[in-house]
Amino acid sequence: MLDRIQEGGPFFMWPIVIVFIILVGLFVKQLITKGDKAHTITLLSNISLFILSWGILGSVIGLIEAFDAIDSMQNVSQGMMAGGLKVAFLCTVFALVTFIFGRLFILILNLKK
Template identity: 45%
Template structure:
């Protein structure tokens, strides 16, 4: 199910987002374990998660441009095909937002426990 969605949303954008998610989780865990480097870790998580958010929206825009090119060539397209294409174009930004929110929750938690 997860890998189907990753492939459906475009592996070029979804798999890097998955790697960024793993990196953010590792950084959050590292921030809890090594409290002396938490400021640097918080800034790094903040930058990486913002990149993930922008990367997801970039994936959506590039996908929509390709989809609109196909629609322009076909001249006529059914509403079902259009809706399916729009759904696929929404997957990268949604995943980017999930990574962003997980990172932000980690930042909140790290800030909370910081002395």
């Protein structure tokens, strides 16, 4: 797991991991306390949408860097191309997983209203 985070670029990947932990913490806190669910749901929604955008931004920047490297090399094997694309999409995958969990938490909180 840590290898994938480093491989995907720590600048974009670590915030995704931290936000995932925050989402889980907010969800658990809301389940334990009897506070205002609407505020927590709004917060979960905004945070999950932000992190999805963050992951896509990381992937786009990764693709641009990969294509720059390919452009400068002129001769690129299929394996090297596939490896660069895999690394570029790691941010999106992690962000999508975080987004899906955030949406699942919202669904559960809405069902508990």
